[in-house]
Amino acid sequence: MRTELLSAITTAISTLTQFAVSSELPWEQNGMPLYRKNMKKIYVSPDVLTQSALIPTLDHVNVLENNTVNQVFLSVDAKNNPTQLPQAIAAILSARDRTGIVNFVTEADYTQETSEDVLTYTFEFRLNSITT
């Protein structure tokens, strides 16, 4: 699902000149997450997948629900926010409704945290699909 999310976010922010999407994973370098080092670059975490029975059946051929969680990180200058930041936040959240992403339950929200002069947005996408 990370590939699809990466593609959807790339499309969603394509008109915003101040931001870019990185295909790299949000790893840390010298104890600093890459998204803090490379501000205004959007990073998408790997999939975290859990599976549960949506509809249990007596013959054990259950309808399975795949719950995929991805985190998306974006850091900006806390003192001088980019002018396109509100559009970027809306565009990232809108990725949940794009083809290839939308399924029977798709949710997205975010938290923000300021540390020193860096404001970091952590988006969480909860993308569910089913396996029959």
Next chain:
Amino acid sequence: MPTYYNTSPPGTRAVLQLSTGTTAIASTTTGYQVAALQNITVNNNVGIFNWTQLDSFSQYSLPTPATNSIAANLVLDSSTYFVSTVGTSGVPGINALSNNATLVQFRVYFDGVRTGSRYVAGQGYITALAPTVNPTAPVWVTPVTIAVDGDLTAGAV
């Protein structure tokens, strides 16, 4: 210690077997087993006629003929629901059995189809199909009722 009918192990699951024709199902391989059952209920409702008398403080009762039915819910399986014959069984899918008001023979196995497994059997008509789906459980499911024609008979494989 009592021995319960445990349907958890794969070999002892509850099974609904369907066939057509006018003679009772003779074998566990006749017709087909309905896939993806969510639950199943065997109803044997003996009718009761009650009356009161002035000389008694309690009601009196007499049995009247029973109304029997099998009620279940299932997930629609594309290989068994709309098809004109399920696999090589020669028996139509549930939708056709209902639409054509076909007399079906059935067995409900309580603990698998092994030797010794208990079942109730009978014949009747499939009714009360009501396929439904919703956005938070996007798989079609439907209730199904077999309105039993006559007695439910108990047996063992």
